[in-house]
Amino acid sequence: MSEPAEGESKSLKSVAIIATVVGTSFLNSFFSGALTSSLPTIGRDLQYSAAALTWPVSLNALMLGAFLLPFGRVADIAGHRIVFLGGTAWFALGSLAVALAPDNQGFSALCALLGLGAAANMPAGVGILGSHFSAGPTKNKAFASLGAGQPLGYIAGLVIGAVFTTTKTGWRASFYVQAALSALFLVLGYFTIPPPSPRSRRHSLTEITVPPEDADAQSTHTLFLDLADNKKIDYVGAILSVSGLVLLTFALADASSEPKGWKTPWLPPLVPIAVLILAAFFYWESVLSKRLAAFYSAPKDQRSKSPPPPPLLTPSIWKAPHLGEILIVVFFAWASFNTSTYYINLLLQLVMDVSPLKTALFFLPMIISGTVLNFVPGFTLGHVNGKAFVVASMLLSFISPILLATVDTSASYWAYIFPMMLTSPATDLIFSVATVQISRSVSRSEQATAGALFNVTTRLATSISLAVISSIANVVSTQYLGSHPFDASLKAQTADSPDVLIAGYRLAAWLCVGCVGVSTVVAVVGLRGIGVVGKKETKAE
Incomplete structure (x- = not known):
């Protein structure tokens, strides 16, 4: 049998590198989905109080968001490969520990520590893709795949977690699967991700x-x-x-x-x-x-004996073309997407009384839509103006929150929920444009830092929007209850009554529409001259 051609060998290695980085991104989101669908059962098994039930999610998000930037800078200094592999190894061991947690205190603490692994391999993974691939079709597809991995991971975790939770297998099985897959990607990364070479000095x-x-x-x-x-x-x-x-x-x-x-x-x-x-x-x-x-x-x-340390976030990074505008667009787009998705889930379970497993199945169209919307830029980003992608993404992003704001809960799944699911991940069109533009706008020594900055922006957008919008929605629901103590059948309403809840959900949805509006204006005005962000580099590096 003849040896594979050099070009074919390099192509297979590139595919393996992309699969490794995308796989860890998939698992980071898989954990969030599995935890979301399993949390009620975990709460009963580990005897969580109602007030403490959100702590595993909150602590994980807190550690992940707080350490993204430090780990991103460490990856740029120490090397993307070693930080990526270290973070993935930590995530594998942490997943196993979470599966074996004996009580609620241990489970919450281990979920928090698990966030450190994701905080290390996420920006390092972006740095690997940004530094390994030159601008062009392969890089576009690599970042498109990375964008697809996140929603696919979340939905897969949501469905698998719901299945395991409702069967004799039990909720711990989700985290055993997560640990095994993390170990697989760790081994794959060890053999495929190349160390920094002397000629890349x-x-x-x-x-x-x-x-x-x-x-x-x-x-x-x-x-x-x-x-x-x-x-x-x-x-x-x-x-x-x-x-x-x-x-x-x-x-x-x-x-x-x-x-x-x-x-x-x-x-x-x-x-x-x-x-x-x-x-x-x-x-x-x-x-x-x-x-x-x-x-x-x-x-x-x-000079003094030794130089000062490099800044964690060099001020010069803000001079990168369109970086500030892109981060503003991303902030408000992700704020709308994550908040509206959160309220769609509540609408299904608390207002429409849909079971957790059926709710997870209702989210399946989002997998198809999210995958397509991520891969479209991967194949066309080298030919289409980046601003066109962002504006198109924003126009599509109006649909889901508007449907949520005007939903008729007595209508069929196909009338409102299905189109919500199809259009909800419209923001994924932005992911490839934003990550490719950020990657090509900063130096190779700042690839992981820029990736961390992008991820910090999305995390803060989620935290801030959920806190602000949910507070306003709760006030509206309380006011509605005060003015409508009885429903149409003259039955006394409570804070958990569907009519009371949906009053707040509708306003939350309109606020999400406003967030999309801000992103649209910034994209139209601020991204002038961005050009074709995915075109192939013609000059020597």
């Missing part, structure tokens, strides 16, 4: 603009700092960013579980404290960047 350089030496000078010059020789970690930046994000995420998550909500005395002050800490983080990063530039621009005989 240029890829490890960070661009720093050095200010003029005196006030009268007008010119600046650029330094390329070899981060491979600077292994220091920006611990101050890491502490500030993690503290700020932990406080902010905790406050937003806990507001929905506290009986008094935002009226809880100690809760509101956490938000401004978190904002101040995050402001201090950005200020520190600017100071550290200037110190780094000053060190490398000084003559060698006048």
Whole structure:
């Protein structure tokens, strides 16, 4: 038998790399889906109180969101491969530990620790795809596959978790499956993801603009700092960013579980404290960047013994073309998508009295729609203007929340719920455009950091939108109950009555429509000149 051609061998290796990174992304979302559908049963088995039942989800999201940025920067400095493999190994062991958790305290703590594995392999995975593939069709398909992995993982976890929960297999089986698949992708990644090569040394350089030496000078010059020789970690930046994000995420998550909500005395002050800490983080990063530039621009005989650590988030990253506008579009688009999906689930189970398993099956059309909407840009992003994709995504994204706001609960599944499911993942069209544009806009030494920034944006969008919109929706439902103490059949209503609940759900849906509107305006105005983001690079790197 003849040996495979070199091009065929490289193609198979590229497919294996993409499958490994997409597989871990799939599993990160699989956990969320499995936990969502299994949580009521887990609560009964491990004797959770009603108020504490949301803690496994909240703690996992808190750790994941808070550590994305530090791990992203560590991946850019230490190497994408080692951080990716370490995060995946942690996720595999953590999944096994979650499956064996003996009580509710252990289960919550292990779910939190599991978030660290995802926080490491998510930005490192983006960094691997961004640095391994040059701009062009293969890179477009790689990021499209990555985008498809997340909704597919969530729905798969939702369905499999519901199936295991409702059979003798039990809820623990979902996490055993998760651990086994994580181990599989760990082995696959070990043999397929290449280590950094000496000839890719240029890829490890960070661009720093050095200010003029005196006030009268007008010119600046650029330094390329070899981060491979600077292994220091920006611990101050890491502490500030993690503290700020932990406080902010905790406050937003806990507001929905506290009986008094935002009226809880100690809760509101956490938000401004978190904002101040995050402001201090950005200020520190600017100071550290200037110190780094000053060190490398000084003559060698006048330098201190060692350079300062590289900033966790270099201020120059914000100069990347359209980065700010893309992150704003992503923030409001994901806020609408995740919040409306959350309320669709509540509508089905609490208002329309659909069982958890049947609810999971109702979500299946989202798999087909999400997959198609992710892969369309993968094959066309090199030929179609990126702005056209984003605007088309936003126009489609109006449909699902509008249907939710006007839903007739007595109508058939096909009249409202089915079209909601088909159009709900319209934001997936943005994923490939955003990730490819961000990847090609930043240096190779900032690929994982940029990936972390993207994921932090989506996590914050979900936390903030759910906290704000659910608070407003709860107020509307309470007001509705006060003005409508009896339903149409003169039966006394409670806070859990379908008519009371849906009053708040409808307003929540209209607020989601408003979020889509903000994204649409920013896309139309702010993405002028973005061009064809997936075109193949013609210049040498």
